[in-house]
Amino acid sequence: MAGYFKLVDAHDDGFRVKLTAPDGTLVAVSTFYASKEEAIAGIELIREIAGTGPIVDHSRQEAPDQGELVFGVQASHRRGEGVREEA
Template sequence: MSGYFKLVDAHDHGYRLKLMAGDGTLVAVSAYFPTKQAAIEGIDVIREIAGTGPVMDHTRKEQASHGHAAREQSTHAVAKPRLSA
């Protein structure tokens, strides 16, 4: 089974999307949507971004500096991951 979106109630009377792997593992949780229709429209936006958007790495890059790990902010684009069929 392929992955899927799960539409769930949010605690403040809105909705969230959960992106699930085919085995039921939670992959990601969306931002809050005030209406069910907005959440459904959010699925289309997520699909578009996931299919075409580059990965932007904003993690800290660790470098050894005098025996200590120095951290620098990394803001470079990462190559688009390839998925096997």
């Protein structure tokens, strides 16, 4: 079974989307959407970004050991290879 998007009521009369892993683990919660139509459009955008978006690391800098996995991408000696960093 694949993971799934769960459309839920938000406490302020809107909607949120919860991304859930196949085992039921909550992976992410969306921003607030005022309508179901906006929430469904948000799901489509999430699908597009998740399939094609690069990893942008805004975390504090820590030098991983060679061969260590960083965000599911093999780390390398050269900065910027595998993980995109922005200032």
